[in-house]
Amino acid sequence: MDFLATLATWIWQYGIMFLLVLTLVVFIHELGHFLVARWCGVTVKAFSIGFGPEIYGFYDKHGTRWRFAWIPLGGYVKFIDDDNASSQGSSTKGLTASERAGAFHSKPVSSRAAVVAAGPIANFLLATVLYAALNMTVGVRVLPALVDGVVPNSPAAQAGFQPGDQVVAINNTAIEKFEDLQRIVGSSAGEPLAFTIERNGEKLTLNATPNVDEQRDAFGRTFRRGLIGIQRTMSADKVRTVDVGIPQAILLGVGETYGNISQTIAGLWDIVTRRQSAEQMGGPIMMAEVTAKVAELGWEPMLRWIAFISANIGFLNLLPIPVLDGGHLLFYGYEAVRRKPASERMQQMGFQVGLAVLMMLVVFVNFNDIMNVWRRITGTG
Structure with missing residues (x-):
């Protein structure tokens, strides 16, 4: 019973706040994909916050299903011709001629690249706007x-x-x-x-x-x-x-967003070169704990933390790993140079390798989280 009480307290103190922050950042990311897709004439079938079974949803006037799902660690925008939520593979079978006109995979490579890049760019914009707003309101x-x-x-x-x-x-x-x-x-x-x-x-x-x-x-x-x-x-x-004016506040916001990304790149490089321990890589548990501690400091540190998370989610999504936005952009770059898309076999292999890398990373950071929690509970670290 003590364990269950502790777990319930942890979920209330840490989990809820983290999910609110993550939902905002994911929503902005997916909204970037959604808005540019609409602008490029792509028909959006679903806009989902979370994965798995639906908790609540509704249709807008364009026929897009807006939904909240039970697994809140991410989200997706699904187009009318997507075989799955990751836009890996497409099919226009059973679509009418007017519906095919809105197919994502039939659009020019420049339009597809713009739609994919819009998600990370939206995260960078959110970070910049938050930093700029803080610079204007509380000063530097x-x-x-x-x-x-x-x-x-x-x-x-x-x-x-x-x-x-x-x-x-x-x-x-x-x-x-x-x-x-x-x-x-x-x-x-x-x-x-x-x-x-x-x-x-x-x-x-x-x-x-x-x-x-x-x-x-x-x-x-x-x-x-x-x-x-x-x-x-x-x-x-x-x-x-x-005190700074609007132009300088925006420029400083861009600089702070860039600084967040540079810091992350340097940290990853230090881990790869073994100058830093890989133990410091954490997953949802660590993020939830940090979010709760930052929230106790007040609204300004909390907004800066949201900006930091948004900038880094944007950057991580641009890594050239198939499954992520950066992987899609890598294939689109190949298509633009070669004047033809990569073969279906190459894309499938890339997707499988990317998924394997992503799953290994997820397992690793969650293992780090669990081991660090265990060390704190048992006093062994």
């Missing part, structure tokens, strides 16, 4: 990259950093705020970095290699980060809030 908080202290015997101390130094660039990449410095140093453990600093009106170059610091996060996952030993006072009087 800036913590200058000033050095308030240097840890003795650290890489920073050995490089000659002094309190009062301001970091203006790392490896010729401009540093505007302390978060920029943390991001670059944190992802560069063991790599030599050239710091351009300002000291008493003079620019100097100091070279330091961040130490590798291995830690466990609040969810029991191991991660590595770079540290050089620079200390910064985080008191409120050190933070500047800058």
Whole structure:
């Protein structure tokens, strides 16, 4: 009974909030596909949030079935000639001449590519809009990259950093705020970095290699980060809030969305090159836990978290894996270059390989989730 009570509490505290966030992000993604499909003259048979048996649905005036299903981890837009929800294979058998005119697979490759790309683009737009709205309403908080202290015997101390130094660039990449410095140093453990600093009106170059610091996060996952030993006072009087206009807020929103994607790419590369532990890759359980913790911090962090999730779902869908949007775009690129579509056998093989890769990834991240929960329960990690 204690286990059931704990499970019920977890579902209420973590699961519901996560599903609301995921439903919003998935809806925007599928809405991108849907709107561009309609614009290209494609007949949409179904718009589904979730998979499996239907909970609730209705038809719009165009004959599209809008539905909510029992398995809420994703969604799809199904076209009139699709054999399945992933648009893998098509059939116009039994369709009238007017219905064939709305078939997705009979459209030019440019139209099909536009429909497929619209989903990830919609996610990027959602992230940008959320960031831009926050930039306009609460302003942009800036913590200058000033050095308030240097840890003795650290890489920073050995490089000659002094309190009062301001970091203006790392490896010729401009540093505007302390978060920029943390991001670059944190992802560069063991790599030599050239710091351009300002000291008493003079620019100097100091070279330091961040130490590798291995830690466990609040969810029991191991991660590595770079540290050089620079200390910064985080008191409120050190933070500047800058008001920005609409154009600058949008540009900053685009930059933050791009930064999210770049951070994800760097993280994946670190895992592939074994600089970071694959343990930190998590699935729905980890996402639900993070969502609940962020929600406790207030509406602003929550909106930033939604923007982060949206940007990354857009990016992950563009990976060149058949089954995902990126896989479809890969085949359309082949078709555009060769002036003919890939053979049915090639597409089927690609679909099977892509599905296998995707399923292995799903199993892996869920296994990580379960093992980390188990370690926390048993106190073994």
